[in-house]
Amino acid sequence: MKYNIIQQKSYEFALKSVAIYKKIITENKEYVLSKQFLRSSTSIGANIEETIGAQSDKDFLSKISIAYKEARETHYWLRLLKDSHYISENDAIEMLSLCDEILRIIGEIQITIKNRNS
Template sequence: MISKQLLRSGTSIGANIEEALAGQSKRDFISKMSISSKEARETKYWLRLLKESDLTNIDVTDILSDIHELIRLLTAIVKTSQQSLTKN
């Protein structure tokens, strides 16, 4: 079901960010943030699928916009962290 997949990927984003913040190393932080980014992309997929289906009347346009921004932020965090890791 789409709802279960959406719940799983959507809640995984925050869980992995929390794990990243408590990371034991910079590499651990980058790894967990990368997973968060991937989960955000999966969440975007499920939201798009939900929007294009006739399964519900819920308008997810604003949520899709929010998840797109979240993906941009997570991608920037990962890239910046990777760059700072290679400089040291």
């Protein structure tokens, strides 16, 4: 199987998100914001997986665009969880950095596909 950097990074990000979610609900007993974060952060990788099975460039671009939107939403929830003190500064910095990296990679993929179809 060929190594797919965005597939791997989004999966690792999802795993870290699950760990942070567990920490938030255990330590802070916060269930609403943390669930929103969990849903969007794990959805990034799920949508990346769907791109791998895309049937056309149009289908691929649609799925990768959804993954990008989920990553943007996750970035929002991370900032909100940090600023409302539900996650530590260190966890927030690490996760925001990883999220930014995922956003950059997905953005580059979108540009490549759009240029290929121009």
